[in-house]
Amino acid sequence: MATAAAGALGLLWGWLWSERFWLPQNVSWADFEGPGDGYGYPRARHILSVFPVAAGIFSVRLLFERFIAKPCALHVGIQDSGPYPNAILEKVFLSITKYPDEKRLEGLSKQLDWDVRKIQCWFRHRRNQDKPPTLTKFCESMWRFTFYLCIFCYGIKFLWSSPWFWDIRQCWHSYPFQDFLIMFVHHLATIGLITFSYINNMVRVGTLVMCLHDASDFLLEAAKLANYAKYQRLCDTLFVIFSAVFVVTRLGIYPFWILNTTFFESWEIIGPYPSWWLFNGLLLILQVLHVIWSYLIVRIAFKALIRGKVSKDDRSDVESSSEEEDVATNTRSACGSSSSNGANRVNGHMGSSYWAEE
Structure with a gap:
């Protein structure tokens, strides 16, 4: 069983790296084994280095955005704005509706002693919080x-x-x-x-x-x-x-x-x-x-x-x-x-x- 699986895997591997498909005539993968013109040829295994490099670049990006980009943004006057917190409106937003109708707006207006327009503005800014x-x-x-x-x-x-x-x-x-x-x-x-x-x-x-x-x-x-x-x-x-x-x-x-x-x-x-x-x-x-x-x-x-x-x-x-x-x-x-x-x-x-x- 193990021998058959290994044989099938070998056939699949050989098919994936077929020299007839990937290389011109009279060229084989063996030609890439030695250095050429003083330089080493690429190896397929080098592609695996993409993953640690990507992780490293991502870490650098996090540090850059936090300690360099964000201070620059604040320096030119860009602020991270959002609606001021309100427990009652937040509860309505999360559990009832993000788009309150006129009747609900009037009820919230009486409950909070806020103008309807102000409540509409709060909901609008709260919805926009989900966008970058x-x-x-x-x-x-x-x-x-x-x-x-x-x-x-x-x-x-x-x-x-x-x-x-x-x-x-x-x-x-x-x-x-x-x-x-x-x-x-x-x-x-x-x-x-x-x-x-x-x-x-x-x-x-x-x-x-x-x-x-x-x-x-x-x-x-x-x-x-x-x-x-x-x-x-x-x-x-x-x-x-x-x-x-x-x-x-x-x-x-x-x-x-x-x-x-x-x-x-x-x-x-x-x-x-x-x-x-x-x-x-x-x-x-x-x-x-x-x-x-x-x-x-x-x-x-x-x-x-x-x-x-x-x-x-x-x-x-x-x-x-x-x-x-x-x-x-x-x-x-x-x-x-x-x-x-x-x-x-x-x-x-x-x-x-x-x-x-x-």
């Missing part, structure tokens, strides 16, 4: 801005100091050795590309793709920070710059440099093989998403230029009275931010932020 406050979003954006900027600068330094920076074709020539549904597809494609490109020793293409994606991310986070701090003009300016960088890198450099090399030049150098179709298919999926996001971004940036108004964050939406809504409709200018759903419609691979139209 501006302070939280500022801290999140400041962390992402810092992280993306550092990663991008490191990537540029790494690429610039590498001998293959000026000729991406060398990465192929030197082989042996890249709404919720949209974001779900995007994350699957990017995780697959990062993992497979490393295991398959296509790290040069993978590094260039990640560097291109990182080029605009920190600008988006900088625009969010300006929005939360209520620097509207700076927010609009940064968002327009972000839009330009996004379009140039993902509709210009990415297809005409990266995809041109991975499709046409690699076809001439080594020819197609099974995993070649997988990698290029994932890269094409990213390009389709780039087109969709670019359309959304350009539309919002155009509005910012024409009307001086960048659309706000879905998570920033708060319930307001009819008077407040009238004022907001006519006068408010809000610069967008992040949301956990469909966020990267404009932010590409990063995860959890997007600009939604008002």
Whole structure:
């Protein structure tokens, strides 16, 4: 029984790591065992280091948001606000209704000797407590801005100091050795590309793709920070710059440099093989998403230029009275931010932020 299970596991393992699928002709996994050109080749087991590294980065993020980002938010005047506590209203909110009708409002008004309008305001602010406050979003954006900027600068330094920076074709020539549904597809494609490109020793293409994606991310986070701090003009300016960088890198450099090399030049150098179709298919999926996001971004940036108004964050939406809504409709200018759903419609691979139209 144990022998049969071991044999089945061996067959499955061999199928998963089939050289016919992953590697070009005349290349085997054994070719990766020794150092090449003075450097060690990637190993599949290196991927396991992702988990402790992720835990370490998460710990750094917690410390950064608490001891650096939060004081900065308080310094620019962002406060962690909420409704003042009231035991009676809290009990009604939690156990009876979050949207009291007129009759209940009148009863609570008599019981507390409060104006009905004041009670409505309390319930509105209490409902909004379940949404991320501006302070939280500022801290999140400041962390992402810092992280993306550092990663991008490191990537540029790494690429610039590498001998293959000026000729991406060398990465192929030197082989042996890249709404919720949209974001779900995007994350699957990017995780697959990062993992497979490393295991398959296509790290040069993978590094260039990640560097291109990182080029605009920190600008988006900088625009969010300006929005939360209520620097509207700076927010609009940064968002327009972000839009330009996004379009140039993902509709210009990415297809005409990266995809041109991975499709046409690699076809001439080594020819197609099974995993070649997988990698290029994932890269094409990213390009389709780039087109969709670019359309959304350009539309919002155009509005910012024409009307001086960048659309706000879905998570920033708060319930307001009819008077407040009238004022907001006519006068408010809000610069967008992040949301956990469909966020990267404009932010590409990063995860959890997007600009939604008002």
